[in-house]
Amino acid sequence: MTGRRRVRKGRLLGVILVVALVVGGCTAGVSRLLGGNQLADEPVTVEVVEGMGAGGVGDLLAEEGVIRNASLFKLQARMDERASQIRPGTYEFQPGASFDEILTALTAAPSEAPAFTVTIPEGLNVDQTLQRIVEAEGSPFRLRQLRRALNRVALPAWVPKEVPEGGEFYEGMLFPSTYEFLRDASATDLLARLVDQTQTVMESLDVPAEERYEVLTVASLVEREARVADEQPTIASVIYNRLDQGVRLQVDATVVYAKGEVVNRVVESDLEIDSPWNTYRVDGLPPTPISGAGEGAIAAAAEPEDTDFLYYVVSDRDTGEHAFAKTLAEHNANVARYRAQRAAEQEGD
Template structure:
């Protein structure tokens, strides 16, 4: 073997060992020697590389590689240091979650608030344009949408679509009744729906006053003359109509047989307003309902203390109604009849004879007093079998709360005052009668 070659190989091994990773001062990443004092002579290193058959890349030398390595290290350091800086400036994850959740809730709150305002506003009544009722006709079979459009066109609601959904929400779509209505400007949506659900359609009305003390036939004549009822149908309904009022059950069956009109005494006198076209049954039912409203449970109990039921109280009140003219005398006259009933005297009421005659006479004759009839209190003791008219509230109240006194007689003064003379004895009564006749 050639010594030079051997030396060169050995030298090569020796030189190569300078670049080994294990040797101190070698850059393990770049495999370049490092000069502990300044990286050494770059040109010398390049020459050694050439001798070994290794050329540095064009335009680059070992120094450049070192510089590149240094730049890489610097970049690594920059990246590492930069990340640390960025990490130290990051918002913690829990804060991001909190901000997101709060943002969502805020958005929901805004949407709900806006929705509530929108719904509340559009379901509120529009500004009223006047106070006159607005005529609205709801056709038969109209849908919720059609009804909404009709009300919207009349200026009664703000939003037809929302009103239609509100009808669905309330679940009353199938309960809205057709007909002609009168709605007042400013009515709420609930008031509009309530009126249509109840079917409170507009009807032309009329008013009629039933005076106190009229008999059933007289009431029939009055209503017939007003064009309200048919007289024959009215009288038939009085006797045959079905009415479920508890006070009617207290009428003794034996007394009913003697009464010409079953409901005499219970058609309460009042000023009534009826719908045009009201039936005879509806009108009678309204009067009976008013009687029940006026005749309280307290009155019933007070009569029971006196040994009378409602029917007997009504009979007595009907006599008081026909005998009295002045309201202040009603309790006095009721007291006279109570005294007579207690002593088992005949009531001797001219009003009962007038009822028998069926007409008002200015003067009752002795012959009239002798008419045989269960209602003739000049012939029969106690109360007649039924009322002789339909008493008003004041006569009913006077019968429930009569004046307490010792009078057994009374006679009209005939002085224009419409009052009466009251007396305790028959002798006093004769004197008062003479005063009434003006013969003393």
């Protein structure tokens, strides 16, 4: 009897141990499923791209703070036939939306969405352009979403495949203009349209493919330097003349770009910034454009005025007009004239 009791007792302890392990494992699994990321504080816009399955959608929603746990979403998706009918597009969700609400939206037939308009001025860099899109009235996009989408936009073959460290592949490629987009347009499609417009302008101006990147880079300098449209071809001629003669460009706008912040004026210490974009320190053109250039600046860079000018300086601060010179002596005289004019104006104030 005693031996049998010991055997039964041992078996009972074994069963209890197994049950405890199973329950513990289940509890840990449930804990993992129910735990997760923090929810966002406001409605979230996400872009579901072609071919993204329920697993990818779950990861995206968790990352953006729509749901807490991607694993739980994926588990529910395996048991719902709608998960195989997810449509690509841009969607807006409330943080904490239920699985059913999310899947209903992702599989609903597309409807005509309201449009929003964004105006991108000439002379903005990539970051400023993306910010304009975010700030446009009715825009459904966030900056991080646009930045991630930009990396999926194909560039023309004439754009270099490498840029120096800190460079931006898409600089100069987002054409400045006024655009209208549907609110359910994907961020990738929106940005691709801006890139396509740059290509369209190049083709309309008959710029050879092998010259387009140089033309776009020169155009970006012209756009940032010329406040008067009529002067764009003249400033372009100065840039090309200096390049032809091996003279450093010394364009202030490149210094501002190298500095990485908006400043009202360039000071002496800025000229020493160690950067491939600082044309006071490096020969030739910067490795990329420094801004988005409009069609006028691109046309000026493609067909510059025929001059012997090597220098220019502001001659009228109010209008932004420049005085151009062929020699350093003439240029110094123009600089002295402008400084005297400014001194007289300040005394009058």
